[in-house]
Amino acid sequence: MSILYIIIGxxxxxxxxxxLLKAAVGLSLKLHIPKxxxxxxxxxxxxxxxxxxVSVKSALDGATGLAVGNVIGSNIANLGLVLGITVVLSSIDxxxxxxKTDWPVMMIASxxxxxxxxxxxxxxxxxxxxxxxxxxxxxxxxxxxQKQAVVDEMPEDDEELPLYKIALFLAVGGVGLWxxxxxxxxxxxxxxxxxxxxxxxxxxxxVSVGTSVPELAASIIAVLKKEKAISxxxxxxxxxxxxLAVLGITAMITPVQVKPDAYSLINNxxxxxxxxxxxxxxxxxxxxxxxxxxxxxxxxxGTYTTFIYLTIx
Numbered sequence: 502m503s504i505l506y507i508i509i510g511x512x513x514x515x516x517x518x519x520x521l522l523k524a525a526v527g528l529s530l531k532l533h534i535p536k537x538x539x540x541x542x543x544x545x546x547x548x549x550x551x552x553x554x555v556s557v558k559s560a561l562d563g564a565t566g567l568a569v570g571n572v573i574g575s576n577i578a579n580l581g582l583v584l585g586i587t588v589v590l591s592s593i594d595x596x597x598x599x600x601k602t603d604w605p606v607m608m609i610a611s612x613x614x615x616x617x618x619x620x621x622x623x624x625x626x627x628x629x630x631x632x633x634x635x636x637x638x639x640x641x642x643x644x645x646x647q648k649q650a651v652v653d654e655m656p657e658d659d660e661e662l663p664l665y666k667i668a669l670f671l672a673v674g675g676v677g678l679w680x681x682x683x684x685x686x687x688x689x690x691x692x693x694x695x696x697x698x699x700x701x702x703x704x705x706x707x708v709s710v711g712t713s714v715p716e717l718a719a720s721i722i723a724v725l726k727k728e729k730a731i732s733x734x735x736x737x738x739x740x741x742x743x744x745l746a747v748l749g750i751t752a753m754i755t756p757v758q759v760k761p762d763a764y765s766l767i768n769n770x771x772x773x774x775x776x777x778x779x780x781x782x783x784x785x786x787x788x789x790x791x792x793x794x795x796x797x798x799x800x801x802x803g804t805y806t807t808f809i810y811l812t813i814x
Contacts, residue, residue, distance in 0.1 A: 503695065506688030510681045514714065517677025518722035521547055524670035525723075525731050527662035538643050540723075540734020541603065541741070547675035548715040548735060549742040551682060555712075556751045565757040566766070569618065571712060572743045573770045576611070578713035579736050579743075580777045581805025587720045587736070589798035593729045595791050603737050604782055606639055610744040611778045615771055622759045622767060629752025636745035678715040686711035733793075740778070773808050777801070 525544050529536045552575055556568035587593070610632070617628040624632075662670070689711070716739050723732035751757055759766055784797040 503688040503691035506684045507692070510683070510685030510688060513677045513681030513684065514718040515681075515722070517674045517679075517681055517715075518718040519674070520670045520677060521674030521719055522723055522726060522728060522731060523662065524667050524674055526728060527667040527670070530661050531664065531667065534644065536728065536730035537599075537603070537734035540731040541643060541738030542640060543671065544719060544731055544735045545738030545742045546746075547671065548678060548719055549739050549747065550675060551679050551715060552712055552743055553747045553750065556747045557754060560751045560755050560757065565751070565755065566759045566763040568748060568751045568757055569624075569759055570763060570766050570770075572614075572747055573766055573774050575712040576740045576743055576774050577770070577777055577805065577808060578710055579716050579739055580781060581801050581808065582710060583713050583717045583720055584733075584736050584781075584793070585798045585801030585805060586717065587724050587732055587798070588793040589795050589802070590721065591724045591729070592792055592794040593724075593733055595733065595785055595793065597791075599733070599791075600782060600785060602642070603734075604785075607737050607740050608778055610635065610741050611775055614744050614748065615775060618757075618759065618771070619767055622764075624748060624752040624757040626753055626756065629749045629757070632745045632749030633753065636741070636749060639741065639745070678718060681718070682711060682714040685714055770812075777804055780804070 521544060525536065525539045528534070528543060529539045552571055555571055559565060559567040559571070613632065613635070614624075617624050617632075716736060719735050720732040723729065723735065748757060780801075781793075784800065785791060785793060788794075788796065
């Protein structure tokens with residue numbers, strides 16, 4: 502049964518990613534907005550929705566620490582694992598607006614999270630409001646001023662769609678990604694338990710990677726279809742959404758507190774998140790300026806593997 506769940510989950514992820522990509526390209530053409538903006542807004546929101554649902558539900562159940570772990574783990578996986586795999590498959594040429602706007606906003610959000618949580622181990626209501634307010638300002642800026650941040654390789658292949666089809670593909674694609682990731686995680690956890698894998702290892706690997714499965718599916722399909730702007734925008738946007746929307750909204754519902762049994766999030770994991778977020782900038786410039794290539798992908802995957810190994814051991 503668990504293998505069947507995995508197969509159905511993977512199928513839904515491929516279909517969902519494809520539908521979401523069609524909607525994103527169609528929306529970009531319809532609104533005359535750069536694809537990276539659609540990737541950082543619409544696609545990011547669709548792929549980050551599972552984290553938002555899990556975090557709000559955890560907060561309402563009193564397990565607010567799960568929300569922080571969910572976001573930090575997902576952000577590390579988005580850049581180390583998902584972006585790593587994506588640029589190993591195909592290099593991404595980036596424009597100046599990536600390091601002038603997109604990357605700085607991701608870093609500011611990450612540093613804000615650090616300062617809000619490191620001393621009192623709690624994200625208060627007003628801190629959640631600051632995070633969410635920053636998201637609103639960022640979205641307004643993106644929609645009004647953002648330029649194309651990634652070279653579009655095949656603009657002539659873009660397909661215009663009527664608005665009802667865009668809405669349909671967007672809804673079905675988002676649900677497909679969410680349902681596919683749920684089935685894949687459940688099937689993988691059951692299979693791992695049947696094979697005698699410990700809960701700690703399952704938590705760090707299957708569950709933490711599982712929260713980034715929608716981003717992984719959407720990004721790989723985007724790269725394979727030569728829509729690299731949507732792929733990079735999705736990953737950077739997801740990390741911004743995870744902090745500003747997921748933790749911002751959750752903290753406004755109830756203070757998000759990290760309990761003593763999860764202090765490793767503050768003492769260890771958050772530094773990995775800050776480090777890997779910062780590392781994206783030099784990787785864009787080295788060894789070849791304004792490009793993320795396969796060497797960068799290997800560095801990111803190596804960093805993520807090291808993080809997983811040190812967390813398990």
